[in-house]
Each structure stands twice: as C-alpha cells, then as structure tokens.
Amino acid sequence: MNKTARRLASIVMVMFLALLVSTTWIQFFAAESLNNDPRNARTLYEQFGTDRGPIVVGGEAVADSVPVDDEWNYQREYAQGRLYAPLTGYYSLVSGTSGIERAENDFLAGSADALWADRLQNLLTGSDPQGSAVELTVNPAAQQAAWDALGDQRGAVVALEPSTGRILAMVSKPTFDPNELATHDTKQANDAYLALSNSDDKPLNNRATSEIYPPGSTFKLVTAAAALESGDYTAESVVDAPETYTPPGTNSAIRNYGGTSCSPSGEQTLADALRISCNTAFAQLGVSLGDEALQEQAEAFGFNESFAVPFGTAASVFPDPPIDPAFVATSAIGQWDVRATPLQIAMVSAGIANDGEVMEPHSVARVRDQNLDVVSETRPSGLGRAVSADTAQQLTEMMIGVVEGGSGTGAQISGVTVAGKTGTAQHGTGSEPPHVWFTGFAPADDPQVAVAVMVEDGGSIGTSEATGGRVAAPIARAVMEAVLNE
C-alpha cells in the first residue's frame, strides 16, 4: 500500500501547490485591480480611521474628529451642525463628502503635498498622522444673525467683506444636520441621506452658492452700472419712465410693480428710477444699451463663471447675445433667463462697495498643521475691475437713496449709512409668490460688509404682497449690524 500512499501524498502536494498559486494570484497578480475596486472600502476606511483636522470658525471647531471606541476610531462631529452645514458640508461613510470637507480634504486628512514634512515627522516619531486645521473667514456673530433673521423662511444669506472677498456669513435654509450623515451607523446614515435627498425642500442644496434664481430688480444695479460705464449716462441723467413699456418686436408690455407709474411726468433721473425700482425705465435703458453691453457688465461682476470658495459654486447666467430686444428688456430688470446665486448678487454689491473692484470670494482664511504652523493662507485676489471708481461712487449714492427713501428702507441702521437695492423676482408661471431679494453694504462711506439676502416664494408673507423691501431688507440689516457691532 506504500505505492498508493505515495501517490496520495503526491496528490496532496499538487493540491497545496494549487493553493499556493491561487493565493499568489489574489495577493500579487490581482491585488492591484482588487485594491482599486470601487467597492473596496479600504481607502475610505483609511481616511475615516485618521484623526481628521478640525474646521474652525472664530477659534471654535465647528467640525472635529473625536476619538471613539469603534472600528473607525474617530467620529466626525459638528458642534453647530445646521448653522454651518452649507459651509462644512458633511463627511459620511455612506454618502461621501461635500462642502469644505470635500474641497479641503487633502489638508483635513493630512495628505496634502504641503504636509510632507509633517508626514515625515510622524513617520520618524511613530505618532499617528493628524490632519490640519482649516480656519474659515466666517464671522460667527454675522452667521448667527443671518440664521436668526432668516428664521423659518426658505432662502439664503451671504455676507462678504468687500475689500477682500472673505465670506463673513453663509446661511441656507432649509438645511440639514451633518451629524446625521456622519454617524457610523450606516443604516441610520443611509436613511437620513435618503430622506434628505428625496425631500422637496432640497435641504442638502446650498442655496447661497449652488442654486440660481432670477435676480429681479437687484440686477438693475448691473444695468445701471452698464449705463454709467457707457459714458452716456450719469446718476442725474433723465430717462424715460412710462407707465408701460412695450419693447420692439413684441406686444406684451412691461409694467411697474403694482401697475403704478414711476413718475407723473413719465421720465425721471436714473437715481430716482433705481430708488423706486422703476421697471419701465430700466427695461428701456437696457434695450438702448444693448445685449452685448449688459452681458459684458454682468460678466465683469462675475456672471457666467463659477468660483471655488473653495467648494465650487454654480455659475450665474446672463445669456449670450444676440438676444431678442423683447428679452433684452426683461433681462435688464433681472427676469427672463437671467439667473444668479445669492453669492453673485453679494459680489455685485461688494464690487460697488470696493470702488468697483470685485474680489474673489473665499471662505478659508488659513490652514494650520498639527504643530499649529500656517501651511496655507488665502491672499485676497481681485477678479478684476467691474466698474470705475467714479461709477462705483455714483452707484453707491444711488443705493443710499434706495435705503433712505426708496424701496429698501427696511435696511436702515441708525447712525450708519446703508446702501442697498431690493429685488422682487417673478418665477415659474408668475402666479407663485415672488422670490424676494435685498443686497447692499454698510457703512456706505467705508464698507465693512456687503450682503445679499434671497427668500424664496415671498418668505413668511408668502403672497404677491411680498417684496424685497419688506421681507429681505430687515434680514440684511441684521447681518450688517452684527458685523458692524463687532
């Protein structure tokens, strides 16, 4: 029986050889493709298993990784989740990342090229890698004021520092609690994500940067800027302001808000037209300026361009010429196909406030590594000059008129000169309550803060009675006060 036993032993050798080959196949030859398989969660696990850096606002962490005793070792926690959700975004096992969490992931995770020295240090000392802290430009008081003032209304608030482009506040409602998505209970996180993404309120969307709305009368700032820049107009130029205006090539007339006439004489100064937000005057002005001039001016303020703040924003839209004159007229008052993010409208005000130069908006002030050394700092950079300093000065004066005695009196702050512009934008079929806007800056002579407020569907008033002046201006005032009271 020895011969057969030897044969059995040889069969066993062949079996083990097969096992060695198959093991080698998986661990060596197929390893790369298996490691890169999108279903292989190990890359994600590696990320989630590190001490991710905090996101800091005003010296306090609004997002931080807390050691926990589970398979992940660290739990991402958001101290004021809903308040800062549009900025921080979420960091979720199930639904990935968004906002700053995504845009600054390399620094937060500690894997950025700039952090090579830290990684070397960790390797030598054997300490666990630690992510860097990302410090935001946000002013916590302004953020809270915007949150409170917006209340339960659906909308967005953006505040900028005109001279630098720093984002001082960014609120979007309805919003979400990133903690619900960051939980390691994947079922719970998945349920939360499904509920949020299927909700008609779109709470996951950042209304301040990624949704575009018809800007309505706030766009008249751009039309006025184009008029002043053309050299044919000044703030005191008298323009036609009829009760109705029928643009060439159409039979449908443009009317003023409430069907009123802008002036008994049928004409008024450009400043007055802006002050009371006269539609017929600006529609006619737009047609005479032409589509090219309007688009050029809009793009000088940042339209048709998206920004990294550092997460990407939606591009605001001014359609390409040639545009039918009928639509040039409605475009000039911020209707038809003109769309803007609240951030873009804030940039228009900020550009005017900054003597005509628009600064690139940004929300990250600096990044500090584990040793608290600054490894990255955002330097303010200009997008370019939108209007001349003189035009900016004239526009400022006109906007002061809006707040002092026009449609935007709701934004007045005692002892401070405020410049602003309201907007009430029809949308959809026109029967829904309008989106209402306010944008402006203060103090007018030394601008510290520029703000844009957009409230969907008339906000709490919720009827066609809602206007930017009634609904949005008080919110803007609250935010500007919060910044000025610092």
Next chain:
Amino acid sequence: MTVDEPAVTPRQRRPLRLAEVFLLLLALAGGIGGYAMVGTSIRGELPDSFWGSSALLAATALVAHIVLRLRAPWSDQVILPAVVLLNGIGLSMIWRLEISGSPGMAPADAVGNMTASLLGASVAFTLLWLLRDHRWLRRYTYIFMLVGLLLVSLPLIPGLGQQINGARIWITIGGFSLQPAEFAKIALAVFFAGYLVVNRDTLALAGPKVLGLHLPRLRDLGPIMLVWGVSLVILVFQRDLGTSLLFFGLFVAMLYQATARSSWILLGMTLFALGAFSAAQLFPHVGARIDVWLHPLDAEQYDREVGGSFQLVQGMFSMANGGLFGTGWGEGRPFQIPYAYSDFIYAALGEELGLTGLAAVLLSYLLIVQRGFKAALTVRDGFGKLLAAGLAFVMALQIFVVVGGITRIIPLTGLTLPFMAQGGSSLLANWIVIALLLRISDSARRPSDLPVRGQVGAAEREPVLVGGTSADDGTPVAGTPSAGGTPPPPPDGGTPAAGNRLPRRSLTERESSGTTGASGSSDPTEYIDPSTPEAPRGGDRP
C-alpha cells in the same frame, strides 16, 4: 517520501526529542509574538493577560512534549511544533478580531477558543497516554462504523440539531454547540482502515469485469457502500457540500490506497461530478453558489442580499490589501470580512501577514500532512498505514476545500481551517487526529522486536512479524525468502547496515503484494535485496 534512516535500527537509547524542543520554541515565539504584536499595535501595550496566556500555551506545549517523551518517544518531532504554531497564530488572529470593536466580530472569542485548544490538547495527549497501540482501535472497526453513522445523523434529530446559515450540521447539548461531522471523519477513517485492511484483496480481485473495468463484488463492498451512501444521503439533507466532499474524498482515497484501483477513483470522481452538477441544476442555492464562485465580482452576485458573493469578495479585498508582506498584526482591516474569525480566517491572515505569511501557514499544514504520510509509509501494519494516510489525506482535503473555496479554486463551502478557525469541535477533533498520527508515527519508528537478519534470536521472534504471517493482519510476508524459515545470513555476516535494508524494504512493501501472491500491485524488483543476491523474488508462495 523515502526514509533515509533505517527504520528498524535497534536503537537502545530513546531519542531526546531535542529537535522538537527547538521547533516548539520557534512555534511558541511565532504564536506568542503575534499575540504581543496585536496588543501593541491596537492598544499600544501588551495584552493584560499576556504573561498568563503565554505561560499557559508554553506549559501546554511542554506537557505535550513530556507526554511524547514518556509514551511516544519515537514519534515524529515536527508535527507537534507545527500544530502549536498554527494554533497560536490562529488564536492571535481571533483575539485581534475580537478587540477590533467591529460589531460583526462580536462572536470572536479568543478565551473560549484558547480553552477549547487546551481541552483539545488535553484530550489528545490523554488519548496518546492511554492508547499504547493504535491497532487496539482495529478491534472496534464496526463499532466505529456505527459511531460514525450516529455522529453524522445527530444533527437531523429534531430538538438536537440546529440549522445555521442554511446548513444543518450542528447539534446543541447543554448549551454547547458541536459539529459532529468533525468527529465522524475520525470514526469513519478508523472504520475504513479496519475494514479495508481485511477486505482489500477480495475487493480488488474477486469481482467481475465490466467494460474493461474491474468491479468489486457487491457483498464485499456492502458495508462501505452502506457507510458512504448513508453519509452522503444524510449530508444532502444537511445541505453541507463541504462535509460531503470531505467524506467522499476520504472514502475514495482510502479505497484507492487499499486496492490500487485507479479506475475506481475515476469512476467515483465522475459520479461525484455528476451528482454535484445535478445538485446545481436541482437546488437553486447550490446553483447560486456556483455563480458566486465563477463571477464573484459581478454586481449581480455582489449585491445579492442572501447567498451573494459579498463575503468572498471582501476576503479577496482583504488578501489583496495584504499583498506580499501583509499590513502587519493589527494594522489591516480583516474584520470587514463576515465570519473572519471562523470561515475566513485564512483571508484575515492574508491581509495582516501577507503572501509570505500564508505560504508559511500552508507549508506548516503541508509538513503535518506529509509527516502523516511518512508515518503511513514506515509503519509496519496495514491498518496503521491506512489510518495514517487516511487521516493525513482528510486533513489535507479539508484545508484544500477551505482555502480553495476562499481563493476560488472551488465553490465556497462551510468547512473550517484546522487549528486556526474558531470552533471547539474542529479543534478537539483535529487534536485527536494529531494524537493518532503521533501514535502511529511512534510505532513506525520504534525499534521493534523485528529481528534483523543475522541477529541471534531472530528465529524465536520470527512469528511476531517476519515469519509467514504478520501479527496484525494475517498477511503473509512476501519478499522474505520463505515463510516460517530463517532467512539465510547475508554473505557479509549481517552487519546492521547491510542487514537492515532488506527487512525495511520488504516490510514496507509487503502489504501490497497480496494474499494470493499476485504481484500485480507492486513491482517485484523492489523485493530484491542487492546485498542478498540469492534471495528469491517475492510472491513465491502459492
């Protein structure tokens, strides 16, 4: 497989088993080192019970070594260290998974498995102490048959059996879960060995020839067919392909070893393949397993909630992450694989120890198995040969089925890796297998009463082994010059070196020459002793 040292050298001194001591130290270093590294890697410090647990493991190895010294001093010196190494590494991995904090790893129980290991070792070495001669088992051949059948059928008894993950292979007694099939494989191996050693010749030669295929007579094959058929039928009801494959492989291998009829092997394998194929057609869950095996990375297989390829693919991800050298103890994420502590411990080890670690594990298993075969080759009695080879083969087959399932050579089944995977039954049963292999290897190497040619007193002792019939199975000894006669002294006067060669060869080969003297199953030239040219050829008896 050749044995260089003369097997029957009448050594007077017992071996000191120093090689075993040295290898045991290495094995303990491997297991305890892993334990320490898991602790320092995950918790930054040595495990709380590090010294106690390590001392317990070392003490167990020491006691086992002492038992071997006293009761089986000539037994193989490599088997025990290899088992201790595998067991230690397995325990370290189970503990590593237990403290991972992953909810899926909650059932991982290193202390429980350590207890089971110690219990297994205790039972094994108590058995080794009490069982002085493996041939004692042969007396109870048919008892073992009944025990084997009983064990296999236990899970089908209502109230006793338990269905876990679709397979009904567990029983619960007083809160303890047992897998009776693990013990049944030992009982059946003993039965097959005892039965075949008596009946192999009638099986091989007495049957009719059909289509050029030599078939055994049914009445000779009866008991074996009964056992085989009953166990397979029961296993169909228990729905466990792995155990079924294990028993079938054991049966075929031992039948082949006893009869050397390779045509039967082909027939048997064809039958099994047909059975597996029709099972895949008939039972949807078997067919699903085949799909998972062939296309695990397809989204359809991966996303299937029940019976999908998720576990298999997670194991592959784990092993791929380990690469050539592994992530190191406690540095990987093997706890992501469902059942990483039991069914998939091989993949978990692959992640943290890498290809090099798995190669070491496979080679350790191979050492145990081949040492088992070596015992089968050198032991003098046919029962021992069949039993040792059967046990070694069934262990190899089990490893092949488990690792082959994880690495996609064959479809995945529900068997566990001996000595490593969590599970008391498997540990206990495999420790008993080791005890039996050690016992047989001891008797294989022990200087026996076998007379060396030319030694004084050979004639008196002759009936014990050399003369006409061997003591244990009644097989006449071919290759000895004449049964019952005194071998002629070799021309050189019977120096041990020259004299030893003849008995060893003739003894190891005589089992296959057969009662009838037909030399069909072995090459007669093997019986010619070059030192005794006048020795007649084997098979000269009527």
